[in-house]
Amino acid sequence: MIRLRTLGQVQVEGVSDESAGRLLAQPKRLALLCYLATEALAGTVTRDQVVGVFWPEFDQRHARGSLRNALHHIRGLVGPEIVESVGDRIGLRRGALWCDAHALLSADGTSEELADLYRGEFLGAVYVQGAPDFERWVDRTRSSLRSRAAELEWALADRAQGAGEWITAAGHARRAVSLSIDVEAASQRLIRLLDAAGDRAAAVAEYKRLRDDLNREYGVAPSPETEALVERIRSRTDPTPRPASDETHPAEPRRTASLAVLPFKNLGEVDRTYFAQGLTEDLLTALASLRGVRIVSRASVEAFTTEPESTIDLRQRLGVDLVLSGSVRLRDKRVRI
Numbered sequence: 001m002i003r004l005r006t007l008g009q010v011q012v013e014g015v016s017d018e019s020a021g022r023l024l025a026q027p028k029r030l031a032l033l034c035y036l037a038t039e040a041l042a043g044t045v046t047r048d049q050v051v052g053v054f055w056p057e058f059d060q061r062h063a064r065g066s067l068r069n070a071l072h073h074i075r076g077l078v079g080p081e082i083v084e085s086v087g088d089r090i091g092l093r094r095g096a097l098w099c100d101a102h103a104l105l106s107a108d109g110t111s112e113e114l115a116d117l118y119r120g121e122f123l124g125a126v127y128v129q130g131a132p133d134f135e136r137w138v139d140r141t142r143s144s145l146r147s148r149a150a151e152l153e154w155a156l157a158d159r160a161q162g163a164g165e166w167i168t169a170a171g172h173a174r175r176a177v178s179l180s181i182d183v184e185a186a187s188q189r190l191i192r193l194l195d196a197a198g199d200r201a202a203a204v205a206e207y208k209r210l211r212d213d214l215n216r217e218y219g220v221a222p223s224p225e226t227e228a229l230v231e232r233i234r235s236r237t238d239p240t241p242r243p244a245s246d247e248t249h250p251a252e253p254r255r256t257a258s259l260a261v262l263p264f265k266n267l268g269e270v271d272r273t274y275f276a277q278g279l280t281e282d283l284l285t286a287l288a289s290l291r292g293v294r295i296v297s298r299a300s301v302e303a304f305t306t307e308p309e310s311t312i313d314l315r316q317r318l319g320v321d322l323v324l325s326g327s328v329r330l331r332d333k334r335v336r337i
Contacts, residue, residue, distance in 0.1 A: 002078055004099045006034050007145065008120030009285070012078070019077040028054060029070050031128045033078070036092050037099035038141060044089035053133045101141065104148055110155040115172075118149035118179070124295040125284040143181070150179040150186070157193065166197040184210060188226055195233050203233055258320040259287065260296040264337075268330040276328045279337070283324070296320055 002014035010030065012020040023030055032054060039045055051063035058066060071083050071090070082096045100117045107114055122142045128134050153176035160169035173190045180186035187210040194203035207222070207230045214220050221227075261284055264276040287295055329336045 001095065002082070002097045004034065004037050004097060005119070006038070006099060006101045006123055007104070007118055008124070010034070010123065010126060015078050023074075023077045026073070027126060028128050028131075029073055029077075031123070031126055031131075031134060032070050033074055034099075034101075034123060034126065035134070035137070036083075036090070037097060038101045038105075040091035041094075041097065041099055041102045044084075044086055044091035047088050047090060050090065053137060054128065054131050056133060057130055101145060104145060110152055110159070112156060115149060115152040115156060115175075118145065118152075121294050125281070125287070127281075127284075146179050147181065150176045153179065154189075161193060161196070166199075169193060170197065170199075170202075184214070184223060184226060188229060191226075191229060191233070200233055200236075204230060257322065258294045258296065259322045259324060260301050260320045261287065262301060262323065262325040264325075265327040266329075267327045272328065272330050275330065275335075279326075279328060 002012065005011040005013070010024065012023055015023075023033070032050070035050070035053065036045070047064060047067060051058070051060070051067050054070075055063035055066050075081075075083055079096065082093055084091050084093050100119075101122055104114065104117045122145050123138050126138075153172045157169045157172035157176060160166075160172060170190070170193060173193050177183065177186040177190050187206060191203045191206050194200075194206060207226065210226070211222050214222060261280060264280045266273045266276045284295060287293060326337060
């Protein structure tokens with residue numbers, strides 16, 4: 001069975017290294033395989049739906065021709081029987097391919113193995129030029145996967161808390177906070193868990209982290225509800241005793257940092273834009289493999305970099321922790337990055 005990993009660094013397992021390398025070097029065909037693996041694994045989608053996502057600039061005849069050509073190459077790289085056609089619908093054959101994103105979204109139940117599937121942002125370094133609907137689909141899928149991963153972590157935290165395993169519970173809860181869209185509500189839940197574990201200092205420290213993050217990223221203070229919760233914890237004269245089984249503090253939070261990579265500039269006398277673009281793509285691919293780092297999609301970055309502005313302004317507009325910018329200068333046989 002072919003195994004396709006789309007969370008974190010994209011990987012194709014179960015085929016030759018040469019085939020995997022060729023597929024990873026072809027962004028649109030790789031994106032098409034990931035799309036089908038997420039949307040049509042053991043199911044189907046219409047050809048019109050697919051060509052609208054990947055070839056919106058073509059007329060129907062040319063778009064369908066491009067789709068046939070892409071599917072032909074995918075079959076050649078990962079197996080002739082992997083793609084199934086049923087009339088005007090296409091899909092992937094059941095049992096021929098496993099995809100982490102599909103497994104995470106479709107599986108029932110709760111387990112640490114399922115939660116561990118989330119190794120990073122969905123298709124963090126995959127970019128398809130001229131396909132805005134694909135970028136929107138990626139953003140929606142990323143949101144769904146993050147929400148699903150957060151739900152799993154909360155479920156594991158509740159299970160560990162019920163068993164009196166407070167350190168394990170806090171670890172899962174911190175992971176859930178890093179994945180949650182509503183960060184303040186998630187932090188409130190973590191604060192209550194830490195307080196119930198008898199670690200009032202950790203609960204107050206979590207509040208301070210939330211307060212500093214909200215102020216730095218949005219210029220706002222925690223809600224009155226959060227303030228009242230922490231005030232009750234601080235003012236209580238009979239602190240909740242720490243469970244006897246816990247002898248150490250819960251592990252430090254594994255926070256997800258956000259990073260935007262700006263297109264590298266070519267400063268050489270000769271036009272080597274392709275070299276700068278290639279370096280940018282390689283950096284995005286490498287950074288996407290790091291756990292605890294969320295890479296902003298290339299389309300989102302380009303939407304905010306059409307006009308020169310400071311990296312501080314860009315960081316605020318993109319809502320990220322870090323902005324990476326760079327330049328490339330080739331002269332004679334030397335390159336300066």
